[in-house]
Amino acid sequence: MKIRATQAIMECLLEQEVDTVFGYPGGTILNLYDELYNYQDKIHHVLTAHEQGASHAADGYARSTGKVGVCFATSGPGATNLTTGIATAYMDSSPVVFITCNVSENLLGKDSFQEVDITGIAMPITKATYLVRDPQTIPDVMRQAFAVAATGRPGPVLIDFLKNVTFLNAMIDYEFIPWTQNRSTDSIRELAVSHGLKAPEPDLGDIDKLVEMIAQAQRPLIICGGGVVRGRADKQFREFAEKLDAPVAITVMGGGGFPGAHPLTTGMIGMHGSQASNVACNECDLLIAVGCRFSDRVALQPESFASQAKIVHIDIDRSEIDKNVLTDHHIIGSAKRVLELLNQRLPQYSHPEWKAHILPLREKQPVEEGEKLTPGQILDCIQKAVPHDTIVATDVGQHQMWSIQHFHFEYPGQLLTSGGFGTMGFGLGAAIGAKMGNPDKVVVHTTGDGCFRMNCHELATVQYYNLPIITVVFNNGTLGMVRQWQHLIYNEHYSQTTLDRGPDFVKLAEAYGLKGKRVTNRAEMEAALQEALSCGCGYVIDCQIDMDEMVRPMVAGGAHITDFLLK
Structure with a gap:
């Protein structure tokens, strides 16, 4: 049957059983968003504060659910704002389909407003990229993109539609084929063979x-x-x-x-x-x-x-x-x-x-007693307060290592962390995606004061969608992991790592319509956690810890695996 090209894109999403999309609109992708308006009862769109937040949310959704995540963005800076999230997904083999729109064919290659070669930029950090010039190819491209993302070693795929492809009067031939069937079509089988997508049967x-x-x-x-x-x-x-x-x-x-x-x-x-x-x-x-x-x-x-x-x-x-x-x-x-x-x-x-x-x-992670709040106390409080199946999303740095060392993760998708790319600012977006995909589970976001600054604007998303995500900030007033290296390897030359500046994270949470509390000892931490778990909204706990807390053990890069700098 004949349907609009933009309608075919939405129908292809439904073929793949997509019910949640993360994104941010703009000029070139408006035709797609106009069509999305007609599908709002079938496809839930999550509007983030920034395209990078959308990319991490789609990634966190994919990791925590095992499904393919989907992210929308417009051309130019909208598309380039996705690249950190695309690379993060690529390094950690997370299946996400990123959909962008570019300028029209007649404006391509002319340095037009918000034009960028996003397929060229993304090529080294994706499994595949597609530049769609012909609306008749939409069904095949969409089906291939999801097959590539999910099959074999998973990973991100980018589809860039020229704006003229999405014109509302563009009509194409389309037949709905559920993904369980379209993965076995001739074109997908040929793709699997040519790209080595299908996992080989072990010898x-x-x-x-x-x-x-x-x-x-x-x-x-x-x-x-x-x-x-x-x-x-x-x-x-x-x-x-x-x-x-x-x-x-x-x-x-x-x-x-x-x-x-x-x-x-x-x-x-x-x-x-x-x-x-x-x-x-x-x-x-x-x-x-x-x-x-x-x-x-x-x-x-x-x-x-x-x-x-x-x-x-x-x-x-x-x-x-x-x-x-x-x-x-x-x-x-x-x-x-x-x-x-x-x-x-x-x-x-x-x-x-x-x-x-x-x-x-095996060393039991220490939980130091005393009036001064320590990382071990923070994590011990969390572990005792939250359900055993709680999803933990981390940013990158000391808090990441402390969290992974301390928590006992029991199932795939319970830990969401940027392991390969080491992306500061990943955690809050990933937590949003995880909560959208797992509404019945508690989601805790652990972060450092340096990481949290990078994407804290996604608290607006947490507030708007009423997501009771608990953000725990390990606030030591420094870029902790970098400072640790400076202390151990760079003769205590603490060059540009001290974060003696705002914001006040509790007031920041309140500014976004959320709740927050600053804690300095274990009793305050326990009380804040109980309030966070029962308040029914996003909550930021600003944990004041010592600047010179270190991750132990540690082996220097390039050293023998048992040559511990710290034990």
Whole structure:
């Protein structure tokens, strides 16, 4: 049947079962927003305060729900304001479709008002980009974009529609095809083959070889990476770890892929990894990394990483194999499918001596007593006050590491954090997306005073949509993680890291119509949390902590994984 081009875009969103979109309108995308007006009973649009906030919200929605997030923005600065969010999603393999509109065909390439080559800009930080010049291609492009974003290793995709493509009198042929069917159409199948999107079926010979390696190992260690979380392979991973009876180290992106309180968990690995995880990595004889890219925050010194071990890498993306750390064996495939095949072949193992050596090295995160408020007290209060399934969105820095070290994440999508790109300002947008996608769950946003300044204007979004998100500011009056490096490595040259300036975060919350409280000790923190949980609106807790609090442990970048600067 014949329908408007803009109508086809909305219908394609419905094909993909999209019910929530985050965005910010502008001149070139007005035709799309005009059509959205007709679909407001089917597609809920969340208007953020800034395009970057919309990008992080769509990302947080995707991570917390397992669905594809969707974000709208106009051309020029609207589109470029998305790039930090696109790169954040790309580095952490989060499936988001970004939809922008550009100037009309006759204005393209003429430095027209708010014109920018966003497909060219976004090409290195997306799985694919599409510049749509012909309205007849809209259904195929939309279906391909969602398939690319969600299939194989997930990631962001950008579609840029020329404004003339969205003219309200543009009519195209369209037939509604549910996504469960359109993923099997010829065009999508061809796309999957040509782009390597479909996760390859693991080679059974590779599976059997790993089974043999496991049988010979005396000191195995498993790393739970982000691929376990993205692939929702947590059940298969847990069965594998328990069959192997091996310690499990967890990367930042792996949080929630394996229960943080499980008896086999050794905690985070790498720069701020636990002694148990880092020592186990150094002394194991078989290291099995599942969905882990061996970044420089994990494999700080690649040439000496797990030097006593046979290293096995399981990953959906062949390009990650031997990129950072040379392996002895690898298996290409989705984490879920590889682990299913392994679990079918593995007997029950027992490694009591190895566990008795490693597991006692686990450090309980300290909760210091006394009148002075500490990070440990803050996190202990939160953990005791909120439901066990609470979603935690963090920004980047000391508070991020403290949060990941302290909380026991139990399921994929419970921890939302920018692990690869390290984006300050990510947390509040991600929390908004998570709350929109999980309205029945408590959402806590942990942040630092430096990070919070970057996107605190999204409190307007929190207020308008009546989202009871609890923002906890670890306010130490400094860029804490940078100051920690300056203290330990740069001879205490505290160059441009002291934040002796506004705003007053409590008054800021009140200015946005929210509630806030400044706390200086544990009793005040406990009282503020109870009020935040019961008030039914957004709440900002300004936690005053010492400027020289540090994240422990710490290994310097490029150092051996057990050369701790701090323990």
